Amino acid sequence: DQQVKQNSPSLSVQEGRISILNCDYTNSMFDYFLWYKKYPAEGPTFLISISSIKDKNEDGRFTVFLNKSAKHLSLHIVPSQPGDSAVYFCAASDMTTDSWGKLQFGAGTQVVVTP
């Protein structure tokens, strides 16, 4: 089941620079998207979400962009900080069905922020 794909398993970025994480999806019925951050031995921590009626949502250093026609979303982190080093998961759901609570996750991208 590859409905949500994160094709970059890892990303290295310098402190203070922008981190851009990408996510693609195949199910055109997905209309709600979330980004989670995960440290080792912890559960995923919710970062930011976006509904398909928007193409951008911003919260502090985190901005999510949604391109519905391309079935693509991205997470921008500006500026990147050492504490941002973690695995980032993209997740999606179809809010129009009874399965709306079923999040489909990507495989994750390991971000390393270097000094």
Add this chain to the structure above:
Amino acid sequence: EPEVTQTPSHQVTQMGQEVILRCVPISNHLYFYWYRQILGQKVEFLVSFYNNEISEKSEIFDDQFSVERPDGSNFTLKIRSTKLEDSAMYFCASSADNGFYEQYFGPGTRLTVT
């Protein structure tokens, strides 16, 4: 800040034994979920629960699995007869009924079946 808690953090059990994983969701949340992550694989949905019944379950959630909300605070996942392939991190999550649908996850229980 309210958080989802899970116990135990690590459970080791023998194949064929029953295990119960426990979760305390965020207190004003009404929707509850279980996910699992096998080492090296994606986080996978198992089941969602609302109003004291299962809303949705995945193909993984077969007759060996059950969920229960035994009181006003706990939410449990029971595996009746564990298999080696049940070894994974199990995450509980909860969400509110306020127009925002983000799910908040607990720290997970690492289940090791030997």
